[in-house]
Amino acid sequence: MKWGMVIDLQKCTGCGECAAACKLENNVAIVEPRESEMGRTMLWMDMLTIYEGEYPRLRVRQIPRPCMHCDHPPCTKVCPVRATYMNEEGIVAQIYPQCIGCRYCMAACPYTVKSFNWYKPSFPPGMDRATNPDVSVRPVGVVEKCTFCIHRLQMAKEQAKFEARDLREGDFQPACADSCPTGAIVFGDLENRDHQVNHLAHSPRAEKLLEDLGTEPKVIYLKEVD
């Protein structure tokens, strides 16, 4: 089993709903204006904007960017305390209590998906009540990033076990895939031939970000054709 994600840029309109849903689902702290100016805003799902060509041939590509959950993750190799590792299902996970906050992994990640908790996670007043009770809030001094909504996987597994069956496609969807109005984000088991992601990952339009680094990302983009 190898969890992976396919993002179809031909369908994506760049609305940013995935980024908003991700923040709320995972209780990602809101960074106040002053710290934000220092580049400390935390987005597990970011939106990259790329300008191609010049007017009148200008095209703007908008690319949602979660953690790539690489098969050869550069971040795990530099972690001195094994606070970040790849689990047996291919998810690059974080163990927050183990993290010493050295930020080597942040420097190593070519996709800059990791963010550091510079402060005790303080939600703006009132916001702490709007947090998701299924996800723990990270303490100060640790690195965090997209987990493919691993808490949802755990709940889906429990439900499947309770119903005495295997996990089905669609039982487990991260918040971004769940909230995408255009259905551009598809999630599933890359090794399972019955899963849609398996087919899409072999599409001629499939490409990976910074593929030549050999990180083998498990987030695959289907590029725009026009």
Next chain:
Amino acid sequence: MNISRRAFLQMLGATGALAGGASRIWAIPDEWREILRSGPRLETWKMSACGQCPAGCGIRVRLVDDIPVRILGNPIAPVNKGFVCPMGEAGLELLYHPDRIGQPMRRKGKKGEPGWEPVSWDDARKTISQALKGFKKGKQPGALGFLMGDRNTLLTEFAGEFVSRLGSSHFFPWRSPRINELGFWQGAGEFPPFAFDLTRTDFLLTFGTNLLEEPLSPVYFNRIYGGLKEKRARTGLKMVHVDARMSQAGRNATEWVQIRPGSMGVLALGMAYVILRDQTYDRNFVSRHTMDFREMVDRDYHPDRVSEVTGVPAQTILRLAREFSSAKAPLALSGGNLSSSETELFSQWAVASLNALSGSFSAKGLWREPVPVPWGTPSVSAFSPRSAAFSRKPENALGSDMPAAWVAERLPDLAAAGKIPDLEMLLIAQVDPVFLAANQKAWRDWLARIPLVVQCATMIDDTSPYADLVLPMTTYLEQWDLTLPTPDLPFSQLGLQQPVVSPVGGARSLGDILLHLGREAGVDLHPGSGGTPYGEYVEARMKQIFASGKGTPFFEAVSLEFLEDLRRRGWQVYSYPAFQDFWRLLREKGGWWDPGEYPAVDWNRRTFLFPTDSRMASLLKESMIPRSEEGGEKSAKTPNLWLEDGIRRPDGPDSFLLVPFTSLMNMTGDGASLPLLQEMFGLYPRLYWNTWAEMNPQRAARLQLKDGDLIRVISGKGVMTLPVRVVPTVSPEILSVPFGQGHTESGRHAKTIGANPIVMLDHRADPLSGRNSWQSTLVRVEKINR
């Protein structure tokens, strides 16, 4: 005096909030925290309808131990089909906002100065009802005004009824016009405008219309755009966006055409010129409905001349016109908030004419009439430009009057011109005119002159310092209401807003406030109702729907054809023998919808016949071309001559045309109060909690500006300092600034963050529609050396 602990905390919450964010005491029950910590963690879901914008998306709210923790989309709501936008996601931040007021506030100092003292509901009601009683007795007819942000809910209609029963016609709803609304109103007297169906087009031409970032259900249109983008890879569907700035609609189109702001109508008529010359228009339509359109276009809209006015190369005009006329089902859209200019109405009329030429009104399934809600035609507020009088009229009988919503922004000007009498009392709800209006100073002065201004608001906003009394209002998550169908969409729906939690603090729903106030003044808007009368009113209105037998509560998606088939055979999806069953289903499913009579379909030939054709009788007549009534001599000239006055060009190396734009993260300006949206606001430029200015690289190079440099933007109205983003997505003539920031109040997250470009706008209006222009202010830019 006996004060309970809770009341004391609420009072502290209210005053603490006003102290400027130093206090961390909220106006919501403290028991909740304990429940969340140690409750049994019972999860429930409640269906409701979103109230962040007028689109009326269905939402389902996740509650843990009866406390809302997350808002998601209602999967069976036909508008959004299970999805929400970032504004919808952030709804709980509004509910839990620390600066929400918990009890009525009376202003302490002079008008315009903040400083409040809490008063009891009884005192507040006494003050208001005394004034209202005077109006009821008919002492000063028309001296009562009500300015209300129209969220496209039943409440707007109800509030209008409230005002007219008190003997006044001065009900001013405030909303931005819908897509094509101005053009159709002018061309065909058509109101509400026709609905359009994007999925059937093979050439989509949007004149500034940004369906993806406007409060017309961006979720619906993002979903549709996603589908169109996928489809075009297979079918060659073309999507062309014409605008001075490449908005999301432009980024998702196949082509973006830069144009000078305000000149879109000229481009549309330039295309009409080519289509007429090529003789590729719908002859049947044109021979029946046209008089002198052709002569006018031939005379004034040669592509070379159009090119000179619009800045679009003549070749592009030729190509666009030929692609448009050779497409099987071309669709041109105009309008929306962003295209407000001095030539707005003319432009929309021109674009509507382009649709008429292509013949898309008579067939092809692109346009259809909005499906009416089966409870009789609602009354709306109308404004007569000739007599400058407001009145209440049935919605589709506006005639030569225009929807009052178009002129709400210009009320102070109308008052100054003596066109509305001096008001004795003004109620304001759900809108923040001092923040939103381009003529801020006029608003401030006007509000300061009205003896009693009462505002209903969830928190103190920019308008509040000019109110004498502020009443705490519930959010959409704590109240009953019905969201009405958006006329642009090809189906009808009513979203049921029901309280997800009981009102926090001392807030009350606006419907209940109005009902109680009315009763005290001797007007009962819903006789025989009890403690939450507005909820009962909503239920009573749904009884009318039940009695009509039309539509059904939301259900899992099936195709419209299948549904039509079911209907013909006398089946329906749910069975509800009594109203109580119907009502229970509504609360469970989140609303009612009606896909309408499926347009007359010839099932053998699969052609769709629409009745829109016959109602476009006056679209292509020069005699019907919009003319200014105030224009005097100018109105006698051909339209394009006076039109050119409204198309401005920069006049120097440091001169730009200021063009504010809206973003999905803060479509209405209210989003600035919510921290999630403050962060999301800067998602694309990576400038969070801030306002920026977008400048074309050519101009930036000439001014020696780099990305991130600070600039001073100077207009006749003011100065603002902004970081500059050098991007190729704006035309060289404009400086584009996002709208939504720069509040002076509106809670701690919005206050003093960013700048408001609307403050900078010259006060110019489209003489035909009376709407303020957002695109005709020249500014100068200076570099600030750090």
